[in-house]
Amino acid sequence: MAAKGVDRDLELRLDAIRREHGDSVGVEKIAEVVRSMLDTMTGDLDGGDLKLFREVESLADYIHNAKAEIAALRPGEIKNEFIASATDELDAIVGATEAATNEIMDSAEHLEALAPMMDAEVAERMTEITTRIFEACTFQDITGQRITKVVRMLKEIEQRVENLVKAFGGEIESEGRKDKAIETDEDLLNGPQLPTSAADQAEIDRLLASFD
């Protein structure tokens, strides 16, 4: 009665894993149990069982390879560096376009305030122009909503990547953001900095002066 023995052994192993890990079990742990079960059972099996267990074994190999491939994608880096950086940049775009839109509207309102000082025809023409400016400013609302939608999608991806990292029981790297070493001129092409990390002109001047 090899199968009964196998069931019992499997139950014991699963109980031990549950006690240790709860309901969240790493894929590597599952592969390890399958491999170990196959090793202990080989002598007791007939041809049909062997075929079945070879299938299970190839499934274990498949899981193992998938894990290696996912690890090679460095999901921790995707979550902690790329997605976090992308959402910060998008938030900065919304902030910058909102500030610029308000400045444009300030100027249009100042222009409008000059209307009483002009003759009627010029004042009317200017009102038409400021109306066009206000209409054009509606782009900020639409842009903001679109970007907010993209940020929400990125956060969803981030959550799924995090679940993936958890499913692997922390075996996949999950390091935080790291400053990359500057090796080539291209490494210096960082683009505009986020407001929180950007140096202002006074800081740049101080840095330049420090070389004197």
Place this chain on the structure above:
Amino acid sequence: MAVDKNMNVLIVDDYKTMLRIIRNLLKQLGFNNVDEATDGSMALQMLRVGNYGLIISDWNMEPMTGLQLLREVRADAKLKSIPFIMVTAESKSENVIAAKEAGVSNYIVKPFNAETLKTKMSSVLGDFA
């Protein structure tokens, strides 16, 4: 009957910039008594103590959306006859149908221009110069 441009208009949007744009466009159309709310629940509180002749509201706001606000307004005996124009980027036909079923007076899709705002306001208030 002539449109009373001195009526109080309540504009509702969670984007301060959009409130400012609509306020400016209303001013250019001759409507100077404009109040602002940044979501449906704030608007509802203002509507219950104020006397408004028109509501112009965005849809996508938290915690109370423009659609929820519209339903609350239409369910309130004192407020239900106030014209309600939805101004939103939600342009799927299912949105328009839902708004219509809730009792919206007219519907403007963002981005919009002053002429569209004027046309839609005329359709619910009557023609005005």
